[in-house]
Amino acid sequence: MFDRRLVAFASLLLAARALPAQDTTVARLRHRADSLAIEWRRANVLALIADSLERERAIGGRDTVAVGALRIVINRSPLAVREAAVQAWPLIDSLYGTAAQSLVTRPYFIQAVDPDTTVRRRVLRVGTEVPWNLSVQDLTSLLLVNVPIPPPDRAFGDWLGGPVRPRLEAKAVAGRVYVRLVIAPSQAARSCFLGDLTGCRSALDLDDAEDAFLKWYPTALERRVALQRSFADYFNRPATAGSWNRCTRGDDNACIQLLRSIPHHAIPQPLDLEGRRLLVYAALRLGGRGAYVRLLADSNAAMSNRLASAAGVGLDTLLYDWRREIIAARPAAVTIPPWGAFIAFGWIVLLAGCALTSSRWRVT
Amino acid sequence: MARHVKLWILGTIVACVVAAGGTIPFRGTRASRGEATIFTQRPAATPARLHAQAIADEWRAAQMTRRLAEERVAVRQRDFDRPVLMMASADSEHATLQARIRASLDSAWHSLGLAETKISVALVIDPIEGSDAALPPEESWGPSYLLPDSANRTLCLIRLSENTGWRRAILRQSFARDNWLQPWLKANLGPCAFLAAYGMPGRSVRTWLANRGYDLALSPAWNDSTAPLSSILQSDREWWWPFVYHQSFPAVACLGRRVAGCREAVLEGASDDRPRANRTPVVTSDRRYWKRQRLIDGSSYLADVARQVGQDRFLEFWNSPLSVDSALSRALRQPVGEWTAQWQTRFTPPIRLGSSAPAAASLIAVILAIIAIASTAVTARKRQVR
Numbered sequence: 075m076f077d078r079r080l081v082a083f084a085s086l087l088l089a090a091r092a093l094p095a096q097d098t099t100v101a102r103l104r105h106r107a108d109s110l111a112i113e114w115r116r117a118n119v120l121a122l123i124a125d126s127l128e129r130e131r132a133i134g135g136r137d138t139v140a141v142g143a144l145r146i147v148i149n150r151s152p153l154a155v156r157e158a159a160v161q162a163w164p165l166i167d168s169l170y171g172t173a174a175q176s177l178v179t180r181p182y183f184i185q186a187v188d189p190d191t192t193v194r195r196r197v198l199r200v201g202t203e204v205p206w207n208l209s210v211q212d213l214t215s216l217l218l219v220n221v222p223i224p225p226p227d228r229a230f231g232d233w234l235g236g237p238v239r240p241r242l243e244a245k246a247v248a249g250r251v252y253v254r255l256v257i258a259p260s261q262a263a264r265s266c267f268l269g270d271l272t273g274c275r276s277a278l279d280l281d282d283a284e285d286a287f288l289k290w291y292p293t294a295l296e297r298r299v300a301l302q303r304s305f306a307d308y309f310n311r312p313a314t315a316g317s318w319n320r321c322t323r324g325d326d327n328a329c330i331q332l333l334r335s336i337p338h339h340a341i342p343q344p345l346d347l348e349g350r351r352l353l354v355y356a357a358l359r360l361g362g363r364g365a366y367v368r369l370l371a372d373s374n375a376a377m378s379n380r381l382a383s384a385a386g387v388g389l390d391t392l393l394y395d396w397r398r399e400i401i402a403a404r405p406a407a408v409t410i411p412p413w414g415a416f417i418a419f420g421w422i423v424l425l426a427g428c429a430l431t432s433s434r435w436r437v438t
Numbered sequence: 439m440a441r442h443v444k445l446w447i448l449g450t451i452v453a454c455v456v457a458a459g460g461t462i463p464f465r466g467t468r469a470s471r472g473e474a475t476i477f478t479q480r481p482a483a484t485p486a487r488l489h490a491q492a493i494a495d496e497w498r499a500a501q502m503t504r505r506l507a508e509e510r511v512a513v514r515q516r517d518f519d520r521p522v523l524m525m526a527s528a529d530s531e532h533a534t535l536q537a538r539i540r541a542s543l544d545s546a547w548h549s550l551g552l553a554e555t556k557i558s559v560a561l562v563i564d565p566i567e568g569s570d571a572a573l574p575p576e577e578s579w580g581p582s583y584l585l586p587d588s589a590n591r592t593l594c595l596i597r598l599s600e601n602t603g604w605r606r607a608i609l610r611q612s613f614a615r616d617n618w619l620q621p622w623l624k625a626n627l628g629p630c631a632f633l634a635a636y637g638m639p640g641r642s643v644r645t646w647l648a649n650r651g652y653d654l655a656l657s658p659a660w661n662d663s664t665a666p667l668s669s670i671l672q673s674d675r676e677w678w679w680p681f682v683y684h685q686s687f688p689a690v691a692c693l694g695r696r697v698a699g700c701r702e703a704v705l706e707g708a709s710d711d712r713p714r715a716n717r718t719p720v721v722t723s724d725r726r727y728w729k730r731q732r733l734i735d736g737s738s739y740l741a742d743v744a745r746q747v748g749q750d751r752f753l754e755f756w757n758s759p760l761s762v763d764s765a766l767s768r769a770l771r772q773p774v775g776e777w778t779a780q781w782q783t784r785f786t787p788p789i790r791l792g793s794s795a796p797a798a799a800s801l802i803a804v805i806l807a808i809i810a811i812a813s814t815a816v817t818a819r820k821r822q823v824r
Contacts, residue, residue, distance in 0.1 A: 099507055099589055103500065104504050107500040107501045107503075107504045111497055111572070114493045114497050120486045120490070124487065125486075197479075197482050198481050198482060335618060
C-alpha cells in the first residue's frame, strides 16, 4: 500500500537537506567570528593592562616637571627640561587657550639617553627618546612640535594637513607665503595679493565648491600649466595619453576632464599649507582664549564658518587680518652696502691690471 | 732610518693627533647648537598588544568569510545575463547610488564581452559597520570574492566595502563626466569575471589558482591591449628599490628576464601538495598585497594569455586535465618561462641583477686606466739613471 504521508515526509526531508547545507556553513562561520571576537576582547583587555603597566613603568622612578599645565615625565639626566618647558608653555598657552589645560592629564614621556654610548638601549614602549646633550632651544622646539594635545577631527586635519602646532618661525613663514602669493601661477592667488578677499577665499580652499580648481586656475593656460608641472608623468601613459596630448595641444576641455579625475586634495593648490596655518593662527589670535575650543566645536560645519566662529569675526575680517600680516612680512630686497660697490670696483681693477701686465703666451 | 723619513713619520703622527683632538669630542661634552642629532626609536607595541592585533586580523578574515557566506544565502535572484547588484545600505541617496552603480556595472560587464554566462555573478556593496568598541575596527580594503563551491556551484560573489569617499564621489554632479566607476568596477570583477567567461576551470588549474589566491586572474583585462604602468617603477621609470627588495626571488629573477625564474614564478602552487581541506573558496586582497608578490604585475597575466592565444586555446588550457605547465605551454605554443619573460617586457625594462658594473662606469674606468698607464709609460721613458 502506497502511503501518501510517507511520500510527503520524504519530500520534506529532501528539501530540508538541501537548504540548510549553506545555513550550517553560515552558522559555523558566525560561531567562529563570534568566538574570535570574544577572544579579541579578552586579549584587548590584557593589552590595555600591559599598556597601562608600561605607562606606569615609564612614570616609576622618574621626575615629573610641571610648568603651567605641561607635565613632563623624565628620567634623571642633565637635560634642561624645566628651562625648555618655561620657554614652551607661554606659546602653548597662548595658542590653545583654555584647551591647553587638558595637557595636565596628557603628559610628555621623555627618555633622556646618552648620545655617546654604544650600549644597547632598552626597547621603548612609551614616549620619546631624546639625547641628553640637546640644547634648550632644540628641546623647546621638540616640546612645541610634539604637544600632546588631542588630535582635531578629520575634516579639519585634512584641510590643515595635520594638527595645529605652535608657531616656531612666524616671520619667515609669513614671508614665504608672501612670495607664494606673488609667484603662484594662479589668478586667485594674484587677486588675493592685490587685495581681493574673494581670491583669498578661493586660494585658501574655503569655498567648499565642487570644482574649486576652476576658481584657482580660471584660465586655460593656468590649468594646463598646473597639469604639466605636477602630472606629466602620471597622465602621459597609455590609459590617459589621448586626453593628455589633447590637453597639452591646448584643448581646455581635455585638461578640465583630467583635473576632474584627480582627487580634490591632490590638485596642486595655489597656496600651500603654510598659508592655511597662518590663517588658523590669525583666527586663534583674534578669538582669544576660547578660540581653539570653538574651532573644533562643530566638525560638520564648513571650514569658513568654523574659522569665523573661532575668530569671533566675519570671514572677510579674518581674511583681511591674515592678508595684512602677510603683506607686512614682505621679504627684504637684497641690498648692496655702499662699500660693496667700491670692493667690486677694486676687484675689477685688480683683475684687469693682472691681465694687462702679464707676459705674452709663447709657444716654443 | 734616514733623517727625512723620520721627519715625515713624526709629522704624520702629529697631524693625526691634531685632527683627532679637533674632531673627537670629550665624553659628556655638550654639543654646540645645531650639532645635536635627535636619534630616537619608535615606541614599540607590547607583546600583549601585538597578540591582540593578531587576533583582530584573524577576526577580520573570519568576519569577512562569514559575511560572504551570509550574503550568498541572501542572493535570491539569479541572472546569467548580467551581474546581480545588492546594496546593503538603504538611505535617502540609495536609489541614485544604486542606479549609477548599476549602469556602470552593466557597462563594465559588456565591455568584457560577456553576455549569457554559465556562472552568475553577484556584486554586494556592504557598508562597514559603525565603530563598535566591543569589536575590532573593520578595514575597507579592496574586494573579496566567494567562488562557487560544493554548497553553491553557480554563483560567484564579489563583496565591496562601501566607504564615504567613493560614495560621495559617485553622488557628485560631475560623476557622469568623470566616468571612473566603470573601469574600477571592471577591475574589481576579478576572478568572478574569469569564471563567468570560461566556467569553472579544470582540476589542475583550479588547484593551482586556489593555492596562489587567484593572483594571476585578478584583472579581467583581456580586451585591454595597452599595458598598465608597472607598480614597481617610479614615475621617472627608475626602479623603486624598496619595492623590489620586498618581492619573492622568482619574481625578481623574472624581472631580470631569467627564464627559469619566470617559470618558477608562474608555476608556483601548481604542484598539488596542500591538503584539500585547506583550500578555501574565499579570495581576499590584503593591504600588504604588494609585498612578496609571486609575479610582478601578475594580476593581468591570465587575461594577457587569453588575449594572445584566443578563446579556444585558452578554454583548452582552462579545462585541461594535464598539468598546468603542460597545459599552459600547449596553449602558448612555447615554454611558460620564455613566454613569461617576454610578457614581462610589456611592463618593465630588464632589471640588472648581481654585482655587474654599469656600462658607462666601466668605460670611464677603462679610460682612466689607459690614461694612468700611458702617463706612467711616458714618465718611465724620460727617466734617466745617473
